[in-house]
Amino acid sequence: MTVRFLFTCIPGLGHLNPLLPIAFALKKAGHEVAIATAPIFSKTVTNVGLECIPAGLDWDERRLLETIPELRAITPIYRGEWMMNNIFLNRSPHKMISDLSRIVPEWRPDMIVSGSFEYGGAVVAEKLGLPYATASYTIRWNPWILKHAIGRAITRLRAENDLPADPELRMFGRHLDLCLAPPSWAFEAALLRPALTQLVRRKVLGPDLPLQQRLWGLKALTLQTIFGRAMRANPKHLTVGATTRFIGEVVGLDPVPPPPAWLKAMPRQPTVFVTLGTVLSAEYPEIFEKLLTGLRDKSVNLVMTLGGRGDLCRFGQQPPNVRIVKFMTQDELQELLPHVDLSINHAGYSSVMEVLLHGVPLVLLPLVSDAPMNTQMCRFSGVTPELPSSVWGLSPKGLPIVRAEKLTPGILTEAAMTALSNPAYRAAAKAMQLELAARPGPKEAVRLLEQVAQGNKID
Numbered sequence: 001m002t003v004r005f006l007f008t009c010i011p012g013l014g015h016l017n018p019l020l021p022i023a024f025a026l027k028k029a030g031h032e033v034a035i036a037t038a039p040i041f042s043k044t045v046t047n048v049g050l051e052c053i054p055a056g057l058d059w060d061e062r063r064l065l066e067t068i069p070e071l072r073a074i075t076p077i078y079r080g081e082w083m084m085n086n087i088f089l090n091r092s093p094h095k096m097i098s099d100l101s102r103i104v105p106e107w108r109p110d111m112i113v114s115g116s117f118e119y120g121g122a123v124v125a126e127k128l129g130l131p132y133a134t135a136s137y138t139i140r141w142n143p144w145i146l147k148h149a150i151g152r153a154i155t156r157l158r159a160e161n162d163l164p165a166d167p168e169l170r171m172f173g174r175h176l177d178l179c180l181a182p183p184s185w186a187f188e189a190a191l192l193r194p195a196l197t198q199l200v201r202r203k204v205l206g207p208d209l210p211l212q213q214r215l216w217g218l219k220a221l222t223l224q225t226i227f228g229r230a231m232r233a234n235p236k237h238l239t240v241g242a243t244t245r246f247i248g249e250v251v252g253l254d255p256v257p258p259p260p261a262w263l264k265a266m267p268r269q270p271t272v273f274v275t276l277g278t279v280l281s282a283e284y285p286e287i288f289e290k291l292l293t294g295l296r297d298k299s300v301n302l303v304m305t306l307g308g309r310g311d312l313c314r315f316g317q318q319p320p321n322v323r324i325v326k327f328m329t330q331d332e333l334q335e336l337l338p339h340v341d342l343s344i345n346h347a348g349y350s351s352v353m354e355v356l357l358h359g360v361p362l363v364l365l366p367l368v369s370d371a372p373m374n375t376q377m378c379r380f381s382g383v384t385p386e387l388p389s390s391v392w393g394l395s396p397k398g399l400p401i402v403r404a405e406k407l408t409p410g411i412l413t414e415a416a417m418t419a420l421s422n423p424a425y426r427a428a429a430k431a432m433q434l435e436l437a438a439r440p441g442p443k444e445a446v447r448l449l450e451q452v453a454q455g456n457k458i459d
Helices: 013-028 039-047 061-067 069-073 076-107 120-128 143-160 187-191 194-205 211-233 285-295 330-339 349-356 371-381 409-421 423-437 442-453
Strands: 004-008 032-037 051-054 111-115 132-136 177-179 244-246 271-275 301-305 322-325 342-345 362-364 392-394 400-402
Touching: 004 013, 004 076, 004 120, 013 032, 013 039, 013 061, 013 111, 013 132, 013 349, 013 442, 032 039, 032 076, 039 051, 051 076, 061 069, 069 076, 076 120, 076 143, 111 120, 111 442, 120 132, 120 143, 132 442, 143 211, 177 442, 187 211, 187 371, 194 211, 194 371, 194 392, 194 400, 211 392, 244 442, 271 285, 271 330, 285 301, 285 409, 330 349, 342 349, 342 409, 349 362, 349 371, 349 423, 362 371, 362 409, 371 400, 371 423
Parallel strands: 004 032, 004 111, 032 051, 111 132, 132 177, 177 244, 271 301, 271 342, 301 322, 342 362
Antiparallel strands: 392 400
8 A cells, every 4th residue: 555655854954864774765665755944955855856846945954054144143152042943943944844735735744744853744734634744853852851942932832723732742752752862862862961960060150251151050050950850850851752652774884895995095004083063063174274274294095075165176186195175975975984094073973974884982062062972972873982071062052062263273182192092982872883783774764654554553
C-alpha cells in the first residue's frame, strides 16, 4: 500500500540532511514523499532528488543576514535567542500553518513528519485529524525542559488554531517521536554536570564578564537547582517517552574507502578537519586565521571548509599540508571523514554527529544556538577536551559560549594537539560510534511510520 508522507522542515542543511535517510528509505519502500519548506530553499531539496512543496517563511539558514535582515541590528550574542522567539516559535510556524492549511487538502498526505524546530506541521496535522510524527535531530527533550522552553508559545499556537489545551505538551510524541540522537544523550546529563556548574559559577563570580552575562549565569544556576529538584521529585521525566524510538544511519563501520586523491597527495600525518558550518563561517573568519597560524606548521594536515560563505582569497598561499575549500558537498564530506583524525567545529548538531559516526574526537567552539548543549553532551561523553576558562562567556540562557576574541592560536593548537595525542578522546569517540551504530536504521523508521500512517499504535 502506497502512503503519502509530507515532511516539514526548517530551511537549512543542518535540518534537511538528517531527514534524508528516512525520506529516501520511504521512497525505496514505494511510498510518496515530499518536503514542505521555504520557497528559497526549494532548489536544495529538488537537487537531492526529492519533491519540494514551497511553504512557510521564506528564509535560508545559509543566508541568514540576507533573508532575515532584522538580525543585522541584533547584537550577535542575542541572535540565537531572537531567532528562537521571533522565527522558530512565531513567524515560521504561523506561516507554515497558513500554507499547509491550503497545501494539505491539495496534496492529500496520509501523514505529516516534522523535523526539529518546525512546529507548524504538527498543529495542522492535529487540526485536520492526520497522524503525525516528529523527527528529532537534537538532544532528546526532557518534558520539564520542553514545557519551560516552548510551552507558552505552543499554547498560543494551539489556541489560535482552536485546538484543546495541552499543558503537558503531549502533542510532541502523541503518535511517534523518531529520535536521531544518541540514546545516552539527555538534557539532564548535560545540565546537571558538576563541571558545568563549576564553570558557570566561576564566570558569575569572576571579574571578566559584563554584568548582564553574569546575571544570565546566576539565573541559569538557579534554574539548574530547580531542574535538579524537579527531576528528583518526578523521576518519570528521566525516562524515555513511550512513543520515542531511536533511529540512526550506520556509517563508518564498513571497510574504510580510499581517501580522495587530493588527500593522498598530502603528507602522511594526522588530518584535522575544520568547519564552522554554513551559517557562521563568514561571521568568524578570524577563527580560521588563528587555526592556520597555530596548526599549519605542526605535523598535521589541515583541511578547512568555509561553508560556502567565506573568502578564499583572504588566506593567501598555503603550504602543502593545508587545504582550504569554499564548500564541501555531503558526498565529498563522507569521502573525507573516514580519514579524519580530529574535527574542530562550531558544535552544530549535524556537524558533531557526522564526525562521531566515524569515531572521530572533536574540539568544539560553541558560538550560538544549540551549540552550548551539544558541547556539554560531548564533554559528558568524553569526546572533546575542555578549553581554558578565559575563553568562555555566557549566553542569554546562561550556558558557556566561546568568546571568539579570546581564542588564540596557542589555545586552539593546545586543544587540538591534546585531542590528537591523548588516546582517551579517540577511545570515547569510538565508544560513541558503537552506540550510534547500535540504533536501528532507516528501515525501522519506515516500519514505524507505516504503522502510524495506517492508524495503528507502534509496537
